[in-house]
Amino acid sequence: MALPTTTKHYFWPKFGALANISSKESKLPPLKSHEVLVKIHAVSLQYRDLIVGLNKYHGDFPEELVPCSDMAGEVIAIGDEAGSQWKIGDRVCANFAADHIAGDTSPEIQKTAHGGAIHGVLTQYKAFRPYSLVQIPDHLSFEEASTLPLHIYSCAALTAYNALMGPVPVKSGDTVLVLGTGGVSIHGLQLALASGAQVIATSSSDEKLKIATKLGAHHVINYKTTPNWHEEVLKLTGGRGVDHILEVGGSDSLDKSLKAVRIAGWIHTIGFVGGGTPTEVVFPTIRKACFIRGIQIGSVAQFKDMNRLLSLHPEVTRPVIDKVFPFEEALKAYEYLESQAHVGKVVIKVA
Numbered sequence: 001m002a003l004p005t006t007t008k009h010y011f012w013p014k015f016g017a018l019a020n021i022s023s024k025e026s027k028l029p030p031l032k033s034h035e036v037l038v039k040i041h042a043v044s045l046q047y048r049d050l051i052v053g054l055n056k057y058h059g060d061f062p063e064e065l066v067p068c069s070d071m072a073g074e075v076i077a078i079g080d081e082a083g084s085q086w087k088i089g090d091r092v093c094a095n096f097a098a099d100h101i102a103g104d105t106s107p108e109i110q111k112t113a114h115g116g117a118i119h120g121v122l123t124q125y126k127a128f129r130p131y132s133l134v135q136i137p138d139h140l141s142f143e144e145a146s147t148l149p150l151h152i153y154s155c156a157a158l159t160a161y162n163a164l165m166g167p168v169p170v171k172s173g174d175t176v177l178v179l180g181t182g183g184v185s186i187h188g189l190q191l192a193l194a195s196g197a198q199v200i201a202t203s204s205s206d207e208k209l210k211i212a213t214k215l216g217a218h219h220v221i222n223y224k225t226t227p228n229w230h231e232e233v234l235k236l237t238g239g240r241g242v243d244h245i246l247e248v249g250g251s252d253s254l255d256k257s258l259k260a261v262r263i264a265g266w267i268h269t270i271g272f273v274g275g276g277t278p279t280e281v282v283f284p285t286i287r288k289a290c291f292i293r294g295i296q297i298g299s300v301a302q303f304k305d306m307n308r309l310l311s312l313h314p315e316v317t318r319p320v321i322d323k324v325f326p327f328e329e330a331l332k333a334y335e336y337l338e339s340q341a342h343v344g345k346v347v348i349k350v351a
């Protein structure tokens with residue numbers, strides 16, 4: 001098969017408005033001997049992709065940044081010195097940060113984040129170093145797999161996995177609280193269930209809570225109609241509080257998370273979708289003797305571990321895809337994510 005010489009891709013000519021997103025066809029640089037060429041089939045969006053476009057994300061970006069970090073695709077060429085790990089036709093996802101292989105992140109690794117510090121994956125073809133890629137579990141489609149780095153293979157899934165499998169991993173019988181029904185939280189709900197935990201889910205919408213219940217959440221709370229949702233969490237846990245919280249709300253919810261966590265429990269600070277003013281953490285953290293742990297996606301090693309869990313429990317961990325948009329309608333996909341009408345993941349089908 002003749003290899004492609006060009007790739008159609010999206011890019012940001014300037015940041016500040018989603019409508020700025022543009023597409024063009026560019027020459028593919030010749031494949032380097034240590035690289036693997038991937039035909040991208042699906043890309044899943046995450047909140048970060050949105051705020052990068054809106055110029056609300058920190059960091060230095062390359063000129064005309066190609067967006068997005070989470071993709072699923074197929075190996076179509078292998079450089080002469082790219083080793084024997086991959087063969088043509090293998091189904092793969094790329095890790096969020098290309099050089100995050102194992103262990104903690106580092107300033108150098110942070111400079112390899114797709115769709116941010118380096119160009120991303122909203123493109124037809126892209127070359128990767130072989131070690132940045134992870135095999136997609138057989139039971140998942142490309143669209144499903146594109147959410148995994150956040151779960152198929154999106155950084156959403158891996159973020160939730162990293163949170164739940166941290167220094168004190170979730171164990172059977174624990175209670176996990178997930179906030180909202182976005183990509184990270186729904187993956188977290190599923191991974192917690194697969195690990196034998198009880199799950200409490202919150203949302204702004206009763207309709208979305210019905211979906212969370214269908215997915216297996218044991219208890220649900222509408223945080224709009226029950227603004228003091230931490231009191232409900234304490235009631236549901238007999239006053240004890242929860243073992244792990246996937247904290248995606250940020251300043252808007254952290255004070256309540258500090259009330260909802262059990263003594264010596266874990267708050268995994270992941271996001272800031274709720275905005276709000278910074279929370280006083282010193283006294284509440286001491287009072288709860290709890291742990292607040294910042295999360296930065298995860299490594300290739302964790303990605304592989306997570307995929308084993310997904311393969312073992314396909315029925316409870318199948319990625320929840322709200323909507324799939326064609327490649328030509330990337331802007332609509334971004335706007336849909338911005339509307340927060342979704343539950344789980346929004347995906348762009350590339351091939």
Ligand SMILES: NC(=O)c1ccc[n+]([C@@H]2O[C@H](COP(=O)([O-])OP(=O)(O)OC[C@H]3O[C@@H](n4cnc5c(N)ncnc54)[C@H](OP(=O)(O)O)[C@@H]3O)[C@@H](O)[C@H]2O)c1
Pocket residue numbers: 045046047048150155156159179180181182183184185202203204205208223248249252253269270271272273274275295296297298337340341342344
């Ligand atoms: N640190 C990391 O490694 C990492 C990785 C991935 C994502 N993140 C961050 O995690 C956050 C979530 O990302 P995502 O991709 O899952 O976003 P998403 O799919 O866009 O989900 C957004 C959802 O958050 C919920 N939400 C909004 N305001 C809320 C509030 N005040 N309290 C609780 N929930 C609220 C809403 O759910 P309902 O409509 O159901 O209320 C909304 O649909 C973002 O801030 C993102 O930047 C961090």
